[in-house]
Every structure is written in structure tokens, then in C-alpha cells.
Amino acid sequence: MSTALRDLIANPNAAELELIARYGMLPEDARRERAFEAFAKGGLPHRRVEGWHWSDFKASLPVIETPAQPGTAQDPLPADDAVLFSFTPTGFTWAESLPEGIRVLAKPEAQAFGASEDMPLGALAAALAGGKTKPGTLMIEVTGQDLPRLHFRFSGAGEANFARVQIIVRPGAKLAVSESYLGGAGFTASLMEFSLQAGAECSRTVYQRTGKAEVLAATAAVQLDEGADYRQTTLAFGGKLTRLETRLTHQETGAKATLNAAYLCADGHHADITTEVRHGAPSCVTRQLTKGAVLDGGRGVYQGKFFVPRNVGQKTDADMQHNALLLEEGAEVFAKPELEIYADNVECAHGNTSGALDANQMFYMRQRGIAEEEARALLTEAFIAEALEEAGELEDVLRVQARAWLAR
Amino acid sequence: MLKIENLTATVGEAEEAKQIINGLTLEVPAGEVHAIMGPNGAGKSTLSYVLTGRSGYEVTGGSVTLNGEDILSMEPEERAAKGMFLSFQYPVEIPGVPVMTFVRTAMNSQRKLRGEDEISAPDFIKKSREIAKQLKLDAEMLKRPVNVGFSGGEKKRLEIYQMMMLEPNFLILDETDSGLDIDALKTVAEGVNAMRSPERGMLVITHYQRLLDYIKPDKVHVLSAGRIIKTGGADLAHRLEAEGYEGVVGEAV
Numbered sequence: 051m052s053t054a055l056r057d058l059i060a061n062p063n064a065a066e067l068e069l070i071a072r073y074g075m076l077p078e079d080a081r082r083e084r085a086f087e088a089f090a091k092g093g094l095p096h097r098r099v100e101g102w103h104w105s106d107f108k109a110s111l112p113v114i115e116t117p118a119q120p121g122t123a124q125d126p127l128p129a130d131d132a133v134l135f136s137f138t139p140t141g142f143t144w145a146e147s148l149p150e151g152i153r154v155l156a157k158p159e160a161q162a163f164g165a166s167e168d169m170p171l172g173a174l175a176a177a178l179a180g181g182k183t184k185p186g187t188l189m190i191e192v193t194g195q196d197l198p199r200l201h202f203r204f205s206g207a208g209e210a211n212f213a214r215v216q217i218i219v220r221p222g223a224k225l226a227v228s229e230s231y232l233g234g235a236g237f238t239a240s241l242m243e244f245s246l247q248a249g250a251e252c253s254r255t256v257y258q259r260t261g262k263a264e265v266l267a268a269t270a271a272v273q274l275d276e277g278a279d280y281r282q283t284t285l286a287f288g289g290k291l292t293r294l295e296t297r298l299t300h301q302e303t304g305a306k307a308t309l310n311a312a313y314l315c316a317d318g319h320h321a322d323i324t325t326e327v328r329h330g331a332p333s334c335v336t337r338q339l340t341k342g343a344v345l346d347g348g349r350g351v352y353q354g355k356f357f358v359p360r361n362v363g364q365k366t367d368a369d370m371q372h373n374a375l376l377l378e379e380g381a382e383v384f385a386k387p388e389l390e391i392y393a394d395n396v397e398c399a400h401g402n403t404s405g406a407l408d409a410n411q412m413f414y415m416r417q418r419g420i421a422e423e424e425a426r427a428l429l430t431e432a433f434i435a436e437a438l439e440e441a442g443e444l445e446d447v448l449r450v451q452a453r454a455w456l457a458r
Numbered sequence: 459m460l461k462i463e464n465l466t467a468t469v470g471e472a473e474e475a476k477q478i479i480n481g482l483t484l485e486v487p488a489g490e491v492h493a494i495m496g497p498n499g500a501g502k503s504t505l506s507y508v509l510t511g512r513s514g515y516e517v518t519g520g521s522v523t524l525n526g527e528d529i530l531s532m533e534p535e536e537r538a539a540k541g542m543f544l545s546f547q548y549p550v551e552i553p554g555v556p557v558m559t560f561v562r563t564a565m566n567s568q569r570k571l572r573g574e575d576e577i578s579a580p581d582f583i584k585k586s587r588e589i590a591k592q593l594k595l596d597a598e599m600l601k602r603p604v605n606v607g608f609s610g611g612e613k614k615r616l617e618i619y620q621m622m623m624l625e626p627n628f629l630i631l632d633e634t635d636s637g638l639d640i641d642a643l644k645t646v647a648e649g650v651n652a653m654r655s656p657e658r659g660m661l662v663i664t665h666y667q668r669l670l671d672y673i674k675p676d677k678v679h680v681l682s683a684g685r686i687i688k689t690g691g692a693d694l695a696h697r698l699e700a701e702g703y704e705g706v707v708g709e710a711v
């Protein structure tokens with residue numbers, strides 16, 4: 051490795067050196083270089099970096115290696131009727147026969163990533179996606195309405211899995227997207243970009259379940275044009291460290307976003323749900339509901355921010371709720387809901403709670419003969435259910451997965 | 459059937475613990491209905507929680523057996539599987555869990571603990587329909603989350619619905635009459651009377667003799683300051699209603 055490359059990151063750990071080496075092996079590309087530099091400026095984000103305090107990637111990722119015991123890679127999201135795109139550490143496959151209304155371009159080059167400074171791990175995915183077997187950028191253009199769901203699967207054993215996908219939903223088009231992050235790779239970083247043009251609709255369902263050894267950063271950047279409608283539902287079980295981050299901008303009047311998530315963390319699992327919504331146009335609506343339940347040794351992180359600038363954010367209607375259940379002593383939840391509002395004519399609300407299961411409810415259920423663990427599972431499922439209600443045809447699949455976790 | 463001997467119990471944690479049950483002795487033989495009356499704060503609900511194993515209620519002395527078996531060492535769900543049922547003074551709301559799901563889960567959990575087979579879905583629905591009809595409960599109500607948004611009287615009726623579904627063999631009714639309108643009181647009492655059988659015992663906690671006009675007790679006990687201070691026949695309830703505790707017991711309670 052040349053010294054010039056090596057110097058890109060100050061005090062690199064072995065993982066960062068490996069990332070530099072991987073970058074050095076990719077063909078030269080000015081956009082790729084800019085993305086990598088944006089990542090390299092701070093390196094792997096760590097606890098002293100704002101927004102990363104509770105999710106320290108530098109500490110959790112000392113080296114990049116294949117996990118000795120990867121999580122089971124069963125994908126519960128059905129792909130039979132969907133168009134499947136599969137990213138593994140070493141390759142990429144997809145159906146290639148597409149219905150009318152969907153165009154796919156697997157470009158070898160990187161594309162410019164404007165917000166790379168704000169999303170260092172998104173920038174990293176943009177910089178390291180590609181190589182001989184994988185696209186630098188997978189570009190998808192959607193013009194139709196009654197289309198099969200696009201399903202993206204990230205799985206397979208290996209050291210690292212990088213992917214970048216850009217989806218443009220043309221005016222009036224409708225799309226359903228799902229993503230399964232199943233681990234297998236020691237480190238997975240993806241960047242999903244969604245651009246919804248006027249009146250377009252998109253629902254996105256994210257399922258994340260990995261073993262205790264995997265580190266994951268799935269970053270999404272979403273832009274909504276006039277009257278666009280974006281609905282996102284996430285179910286996350288965490289891993290060694292997993293962060294599902296969404297940055298959404300309402301950039302034209304009357305757009306609507308729903309950002310729901312549920313996280314369930316067992317011992318040794320850390321799930322981070324981070325979102326930032328910018329109301330960069332008047333009369334836009336955001337609804338956000340995040341529910342979590344954590345066991346002893348598990349850790350949930352929720353960071354949500356609504357940013358409403360003075361001149362452009364008038365008549366914003368936004369609501370952010372986060373509720374967490376600490377199921378056992380030793381469970382940890384860290385939450386930071388933030389409203390940064392400069393416009394005066396807005397309706398913004400937020401709520402944030404965390405606590406144990408209600409002792410009255412537990413006793414009532416047990417008095418009727420429901421065993422303690424089962425009572426706990428029923429109450430917890432009921433508690434998180436609302437956060438999965440917008441997942442459409444995938445709601446039941448997510449419920450079943452949550453229930454199975456609770457029944458353990 | 460249910461035998462309580464010299465029971466003492468505290469409520470609250472550690473230093474805050476307060477003795478509420480003070481040497482209580484009471485026996486309800488199989489087939490009998492006993493009423494417990496007593497002033498506010500006497501410890502009636504506390505007794506019902508101690509009998510059903512609520513945490514935070516600690517037994518410090520004495521014994522309780524159901525058909526000869528010590529129940530104090532059992533978890534609440536084990537006691538339920540043995541047939542203990544408490545109709546709560548204040549039924550609890552369970553958001554997100556529909557009544558039917560709840561009762562079916564409870565029934566099958568009890569059966570599992572007893573080593574029995576689960577009830578089939580058609581059998582369950584048939585049974586539920588019959589009981590709902592008897593109690594004049596709207597079928598739509600049973601699809602709603604347990605007690606959420608139910609009126610006071612509806613909650614009490616739902617307690618009796620659950621009791622009739624689960625067919626327990628020892629019933630504790632804690633002020634089931636409060637909150638019920640006149641017709642509902644009659645409907646509920648009919649439900650309870652339908653449960654009377656030679657194998658079943660009942661403890662009916664109430665402030666008013668009116669309920670006891672419908673559910674005729676074999677005995678009436680007066681509970682005061684955590685002990686039974688007087689026991690009599692069904693007429694005792696009438697005397698209490700007419701003369702008050704002081705008049706009957708001969709002292710302020």
C-alpha cells in the first residue's frame with residue numbers, strides 16, 4: 051500500500067487499513083475518490099463523533115474478518131413474486147428479466163454522492179461498492195405502477211459486503227421495495243438512495259437479522275418531490291453493531307413520509323435506528339413511530355431528528371414517537387429525539403418513553419393462567435405491533451418473525 | 459376445599475412493608491359460597507391477591523391449601539391452572555390483545571400446565587358464543603383488546619365471561635357488583651349461580667347485601683383490620699346493611 055493512501059485516515063486500526071487497501075484495489079474514479087475521502091476524513095465513526103456516541107464503529111470493528119459463527123441466513127421475506135437482487139461479499143445476482151416499467155442499469159462506476167459528509171458509512175459504501183463481480187452503482191428507474199416488489203438481499207459468508215443502489219421513481223409511479231440484511235459478512239455497508247418524483251409512491255420494508263459477530267451500516271438517503279408518498283417499515287434485531295440510518299428530505303410541497311421501526315435486541319445485540327428528516331418545503335407531513343424491546347445484555351439506540359428551516363418549512367406537520375420496553379434488568383436503551391424548528395407555523399410533536407412491562411398487566415395475565423414468559427411475549431408483541439402496521443403485505447411476515455423471537 | 463390458617467401477610471417492599479393480613483383463618487368447603495364483607499381498607503382485596511400470588515404481597519406466616527395442596531409456593535399461573543380464579547375489583551386493560559386471543563391463550567396455557575390437550579378452534583368459538591349470549595355480551599366486544607375502552611360494567615361482565623370460559627374450581631369475586639347496573643347485576647349473578655356446583659367453592663367480596671340476594675351465601679364473614687372478626691349465616695349481611703358494622707360487631711371497625 052502506498053504511503054499516500056495509508057495516510058488517508060489518521061491512526062487507522064486494522065479494519066481501516068483493510069478498507070484503504072480495498073479502495074486502492076478498485077479502478078481509479080474521481081467520484082469514488084471523493085466518496086472515500088469523505089469517509090476517510092473521520093475514518094470509522096466512533097463515540098466522540100456527534101451522532102455516533104452510542105454506536106462506536108471503530109471500537110466494534112477492530113478488524114474485518116469472516117465471522118466464525120455467522121447468523122443463520124434464512125430470509126423470511128418472500129422473493130418468489132418479487133424481483134430479487136442479491137448482494138454477497140463476492141458477487142451480485144439478479145433476475146435480469148424485468149417487467150415493463152422497471153429499468154435496471156448495473157454501472158461499474160461510482161456515482162456522485164452529494165451528502166457524503168453527513169453519512170460517512172454511506173460514503174464508504176459508495177466508495178467500495180463495485181469491483182469485478184459487483185456493480186459500482188445499481189441504478190433503477192421505475193415508471194410503472196402495478197409492479198412486482200423489488201427485493202434486495204444482503205447475505206453470504208465473507209469479510210465484507212458493500213453495495214450501492216439508486217432508485218428513481220418517476221412522476222406518478224408506484225413501487226414496493228424490501229431489503230433483508232442477513233449478515234454472514236463481518237462488515238456490511240450499503241447505501242440505498244431513493245428519489246421520488248412528483249406524486250410517486252414508494253413503500254420500503256427493511257428486515258435485519260444477523261449473528262452476534264456482524265457489524266452493519268445500512269444507510270438510506272431519500273428525497274421527496276411534490277406530493278410524493280414514502281412509507282418505511284423496519285424490523286431490526288441488531289448484531290454486534292448494526293445501524294439502520296435514514297436521511298430524508300422533503301424538497302417540494304406536500305410530500306408525505308412515514309418512518310416506522312421496531313427493534314428487538316437480545317443479549318449481545320446492538321440495534322441503532324437513526325433518522326433525520328428535513329422539511330425543506332412547505333406543507334409536508336412526517337409520521338414516525340419507533341418501538342423497541344430489549345433483553346438483558348441487549349442494547350437499543352434511537353436517534354431521531356426533525357429539522358424545519360425558517361423560510362421553507364412552514365405548515366410542516368410532523369410527529370415523532372419512540373417507546374421502548376426494558377424487558378429485563380440489564381437491558382439498555384439510549385434515545386435522543388430532537389426537534390430543531392425555526393419555522394413558526396408548524397405542528398410538530400414528539401414523545402419518548404422507556405420502561406418495564408406493566409406489573410398490573412403481567413399479574414392479570416398470569417392470574418388467568420398465562421405463563422410468565424408467554425405473558426411477556428404477548429404484551430411485547432402487542433406493544434411493537436403498531437410500528438409494523440404500515441408494512442402492507444409484509445406486515446404478517448414481520449409479525450411472525452417478531453413473535454418467534456419473543457417466544458424463545 | 460380452601461383452607462386458610464392463621465395467615466399473616468405484608469404489602470410493599472422491604473422497609474416499606476406493611477402488615478395487612480393479621481392472623482386470618484377461614485375455610486370454604488367444596489360446594490359452598492362464602493361472602494366477605496368489611497370496611498374500606500380492611501384487607502379484602504389484599505387477601506384476594508395473597509391467595510392468587512401477586513408479587514409484592516408477602517406471606518409472613520400461616521398456610522393456605524386448596525384441596526389439601528399448599529398453594530402459597532406456587533406461581534400465579536400454576537394456581538390458575540389448579541383452578542383459582544380472581545374476578546378483579548379493577549380489571550386491567552391489555553392494549554393490542556383481543557379478548558378472544560387472550561382467553562384462548564389462557565385456556566390453552568392452563569391446559570398445558572395440567573397436561574391436557576389444547577381446545578380446538580371450533581370448540582372454543584362455540585363455547586364463547588354460548589357464554590357471550592348468556593351474559594348478553596356483544597360478539598364485537600370480544601374482538602376488541604381486553605378491557606380497553608370498556609365501561610366499568612362491561613369490564614365486570616367480561617370478568618365473568620372469562621370465568622365461565624375457564625371453568626375454575628375456586629372463584630374469588632372482588633366487588634364484582636360495583637359498577638353494574640340493575641339488569642347487569644342480575645345477568646352476572648345468574649352466570650355465577652350457573653357455576654355453583656358440589657366441587658366448586660366461592661368467596662364473594664362485596665359491600666352490599668343486594669348481590670347476596672342473588673348469590674345466596676352459605677356463610678358471611680366480616681373482615682376487619684386483616685382478620686375475620688365475625689361469621690354468620692346469610693342473614694348477617696342483612697343485619698350489617700341495616701345496623702352497620704358497629705351495630706353488629708359491637709365495636710367500631
Ligand SMILES: Nc1ncnc2c1ncn2[C@@H]1O[C@H](COP(=O)(O)OP(=O)(O)OP(=O)(O)O)[C@@H](O)[C@H]1O
Nearest residue numbers: 469470476478496497498499500501502503504505
Ligand atoms: N402496595 C401497598 N403499599 C402500602 N399499603 C397498601 C398497598 N396496597 C394496599 N395497601 C393498604 O392495605 C390496606 C388494605 O387494602 P385493600 O385494598 O386490601 O382493602 P379492601 O378491604 O379491599 O378495601 P376496599 O373495600 O376499599 O376495596 C389499605 O389500607 C391499603 O392502603
Ligand SMILES: [Mg+2]
Nearest residue numbers: 502503504547
Ligand atoms: Mg378492595
